[in-house]
Amino acid sequence: MALHNLGYPRIGDFRELKFTLEAYWKGEKSLQELEAQAREIRYQNFQTQIKAGVELIPVNDFAYYDQVLNMSTLLGVIPKRFRQENFDVEVAFRMARGRAPSDDGHGCCAGHGHDTCESKADYAGAMKKWFDTNYHYIVPELEDDTEFTITDTRLFDEVAEALVLKQDASNIDFKPVLVGPVTYLYLAENKGTEIPKLSRLPALLEVYAQILQRLATQGVEWVQIDEPILVLELEAEWQNAFKEAYQTLAQSPAKLLLATYFETLGDNLGLACQLPVAGLHYDGLRGAKQLDEVIEQYPAGKVLSIGLVDGRNIWKADINDAIEQLQEAKAKFGDNLWIAPSCSLLHVPVNLEVETKLNPELKNYLSFAKQKLGEIKLLNDALHDKADKKSLEDNRQVLAAKANSKLIHNEQVQARLAKLDDIPLTRDEPYAVRAILQVARFDLPLFPTTTIGSFPQTQEIRQARRRFKNGEIDELEYIEAMQAEIRDVCERQERIGIDVFVHGEPERNDMVEYFGEQLDGYAFTQFGWVQSYGSRCVKPPIIFGDVSRPLPMTVNWSTYAQSQTDKIMKGMLTGAVTMLQWSFVRNDQTRETTCNQIALALRDEVLDLEAAGIHMIQIDEAALREGLPLKKSDWDDYLYWAVNSFRLTTSGVQNDTQIHTHMCYSEFNDIIQAVAKMDADVITIETSKSQMKLLDAFVDFQYPNEIGPGVYDIHSPNIPTVEQMVDLIQKAAKNIPVERLWVNPDCGLKTRGWKETEPALVNMVEAAKILKKQFEEKIQSA
Ligand code: GLN
Ligand code: ZN
Numbered sequence: 001m002a003l004h005n006l007g008y009p010r011i012g013d014f015r016e017l018k019f020t021l022e023a024y025w026k027g028e029k030s031l032q033e034l035e036a037q038a039r040e041i042r043y044q045n046f047q048t049q050i051k052a053g054v055e056l057i058p059v060n061d062f063a064y065y066d067q068v069l070n071m072s073t074l075l076g077v078i079p080k081r082f083r084q085e086n087f088d089v090e091v092a093f094r095m096a097r098g099r100a101p102s103d104d105g106h107g108c109c110a111g112h113g114h115d116t117c118e119s120k121a122d123y124a125g126a127m128k129k130w131f132d133t134n135y136h137y138i139v140p141e142l143e144d145d146t147e148f149t150i151t152d153t154r155l156f157d158e159v160a161e162a163l164v165l166k167q168d169a170s171n172i173d174f175k176p177v178l179v180g181p182v183t184y185l186y187l188a189e190n191k192g193t194e195i196p197k198l199s200r201l202p203a204l205l206e207v208y209a210q211i212l213q214r215l216a217t218q219g220v221e222w223v224q225i226d227e228p229i230l231v232l233e234l235e236a237e238w239q240n241a242f243k244e245a246y247q248t249l250a251q252s253p254a255k256l257l258l259a260t261y262f263e264t265l266g267d268n269l270g271l272a273c274q275l276p277v278a279g280l281h282y283d284g285l286r287g288a289k290q291l292d293e294v295i296e297q298y299p300a301g302k303v304l305s306i307g308l309v310d311g312r313n314i315w316k317a318d319i320n321d322a323i324e325q326l327q328e329a330k331a332k333f334g335d336n337l338w339i340a341p342s343c344s345l346l347h348v349p350v351n352l353e354v355e356t357k358l359n360p361e362l363k364n365y366l367s368f369a370k371q372k373l374g375e376i377k378l379l380n381d382a383l384h385d386k387a388d389k390k391s392l393e394d395n396r397q398v399l400a401a402k403a404n405s406k407l408i409h410n411e412q413v414q415a416r417l418a419k420l421d422d423i424p425l426t427r428d429e430p431y432a433v434r435a436i437l438q439v440a441r442f443d444l445p446l447f448p449t450t451t452i453g454s455f456p457q458t459q460e461i462r463q464a465r466r467r468f469k470n471g472e473i474d475e476l477e478y479i480e481a482m483q484a485e486i487r488d489v490c491e492r493q494e495r496i497g498i499d500v501f502v503h504g505e506p507e508r509n510d511m512v513e514y515f516g517e518q519l520d521g522y523a524f525t526q527f528g529w530v531q532s533y534g535s536r537c538v539k540p541p542i543i544f545g546d547v548s549r550p551l552p553m554t555v556n557w558s559t560y561a562q563s564q565t566d567k568i569m570k571g572m573l574t575g576a577v578t579m580l581q582w583s584f585v586r587n588d589q590t591r592e593t594t595c596n597q598i599a600l601a602l603r604d605e606v607l608d609l610e611a612a613g614i615h616m617i618q619i620d621e622a623a624l625r626e627g628l629p630l631k632k633s634d635w636d637d638y639l640y641w642a643v644n645s646f647r648l649t650t651s652g653v654q655n656d657t658q659i660h661t662h663m664c665y666s667e668f669n670d671i672i673q674a675v676a677k678m679d680a681d682v683i684t685i686e687t688s689k690s691q692m693k694l695l696d697a698f699v700d701f702q703y704p705n706e707i708g709p710g711v712y713d714i715h716s717p718n719i720p721t722v723e724q725m726v727d728l729i730q731k732a733a734k735n736i737p738v739e740r741l742w743v744n745p746d747c748g749l750k751t752r753g754w755k756e757t758e759p760a761l762v763n764m765v766e767a768a769k770i771l772k773k774q775f776e777e778k779i780q781s782a
Helices: 016-025 031-052 067-075 089-097 154-166 181-187 197-218 236-249 266-274 288-297 319-325 327-336 360-365 369-383 389-404 411-418 431-442 459-469 475-496 555-563 576-581 591-611 632-650 672-677 693-701 722-735 754-781
Strands: 056-059 127-129 136-138 173-179 222-226 255-259 279-283 303-309 337-341 520-523 530-533 536-538 542-548 568-574 616-620 658-663 682-685 706-709
Touching: 016 031, 031 056, 031 154, 031 369, 056 154, 067 089, 067 136, 067 154, 067 173, 067 181, 067 197, 136 530, 154 173, 154 197, 173 181, 173 197, 181 197, 181 236, 197 236, 236 255, 236 266, 255 303, 266 288, 279 288, 279 337, 288 303, 288 327, 303 319, 303 327, 303 369, 319 327, 319 369, 319 389, 327 337, 337 369, 360 389, 360 542, 369 389, 411 542, 411 591, 431 658, 459 475, 475 555, 475 754, 542 591, 555 568, 555 591, 568 591, 576 591, 576 632, 591 616, 591 632, 616 632, 632 672, 672 693, 693 706, 693 722, 706 722, 722 754
Parallel strands: 056 173, 173 222, 222 255, 255 279, 279 303, 303 337, 568 616, 616 658, 658 682, 682 706
Antiparallel strands: 127 136, 520 542, 530 536
16 A cells, blocks of 8 residues: 545535535435435545545545534534434534524634534534634534543444445555544533543543444554644643553554644654554645654654645645655655645645636646645656656646746736835834824714624625626626615615714625735636535635736725715725635745735735725734644744734825724734734724623733724624623723724624614614713713
């Protein structure tokens, strides 16, 4: 065995699983139909991998919803509120989606990892991002009475299903994939119990041992056991847990391939090399810095698997370079050197072949999951001196062409970037001075009210956008439709009595796509979907080349909106870090460089908006936090350039132009300093769900600028009452000087309907009025 895979996308070439799942959830398809679809996808995936020449094929990389959730049901980690006599797949769906069948409990703004709404009796499990990917898993819940016991047997069924195929093809085998016990425990969270997590390890290992035993009995030789937390900076107790775990599992009859990915092993390198398992998989791309050390330290005689074909990005691999990098490993490990992608292919789109609209030159530089199988095959062949010389030469030529491509490299952008140091990253005056000038300019009341940008995206809006895209209406008609919408939201905001208006973003289908489509250097696929959570997929744009802005992107909409009202109209942009974070990015320059290119383009947009009379501009950085590197020791570096990109975007405006930023999450404790360094005049954040507790970070730090702590949760259809919001603002006002407080919802309102949005905003404005009165009286009597 030499060529293997760590996981293959399970959504299907055209998101078949998504559509069948959603039809099933709506009651339009039966469980039998859903199961048939799932079997079909698994079968096709096996065939694709067999045809590609993969010798050891993953099983249990399939999941209806999430592979961590599958581990929970396998291990019997089922929250009390969902337990029932006999396990069935409905239990798993409830764990993921809560009890109400029509609501997946995760209807949040961009599907980027919000906590769940715990007000429902049978609320869904919390979702978290799987390491630094855009995939979300359902957090396992450990309760006082959680007992590990094999509960869900689908793993064994799928293994049996796969092993049947082995009879037709004697040169292949199957390898079940499990989340390893230490990673599983690490990701799990205690719920209403104080039992130390690690004290549960022995019991957990017992069940893992039973699972391995049962797999071996089925005829399984190798099991891939994913322990990605080995790339984190672990405390000693977790490092010790690894020793304990793998000493115990070493008794098992199955051979274990321990898989790590997404980063170097760092200080865990020695530990990973010593664990008593049969082999190790190492990510040679994200872990490049330690690849040589791994090759040197991993014991000869064991299997070392190395991934040099990128499971996280969409570029063709440099096979010739990979061959060279693997020479030493080949000499040391011989047939025990295995080849795989760097990590599971779950994180890349399925099949490049089905794309018909990409620029052919660009397409030639790309590789999706299916094509990556061809790349590992070529690499493996080359290492066995069996490679087709022409394929290797072709690969060399493609990479050379890419390196010199005019499509990718833009001299003007390069020239501008070379002079980056000439642009000051600081605004003319500090906030304290700017604030005085801004008060004079905007003359806002205490507790000014505003919203985060988008308003409900009605059927009509979506339809108009779709019809314009399909050429059914012309540009003029489209613009008229959007302007009518803008007029409508202006009238509504007027009626409601909001102080600072937004235009509502009707023209945006997505906060990244809208800008990406107007920037040079960005491409969009037709079917490049990647699973985000459950049936939800995202289609990240591809930043393939130097980024520049041929024309203003938002100025017409914002100025039109401003022309409809005397109130202040806030301009609305997506920040560079978020643009970067939610895209596939170049692999031939640093993320920092790409981010700066985007920031320069946005800087031009900011200055154009200002010149056109828009003096309040919000730049959303929804993804700033999720860009944090996996290793804490890398955080400062990242935050430094991320913050600077924001400053580069904003530093050119006049002192009385007010810069806002918005971040839709709530954990600020460990990044508050960086957030302050962004020096936005106003920041709006998510705080309502925690009852303003999350403001603590800002209070403790004495955050110096203005804040709009979200006063209602837009993820819930409930209409917040005036009293609830008064209460929240009062809490905030206890700790933040009232002159610096804004009143706004948690996030954009595009996923809501007007039915709940309008009364909610009416209440919000009323709450602000009450507060204003209270505080004005206080100020007068003082
Ligand atoms: N301005 C965006 C909106 O209101 C912000 C969305 C977000 O932060 N996710 O939709
Ligand atoms: Zn938000």
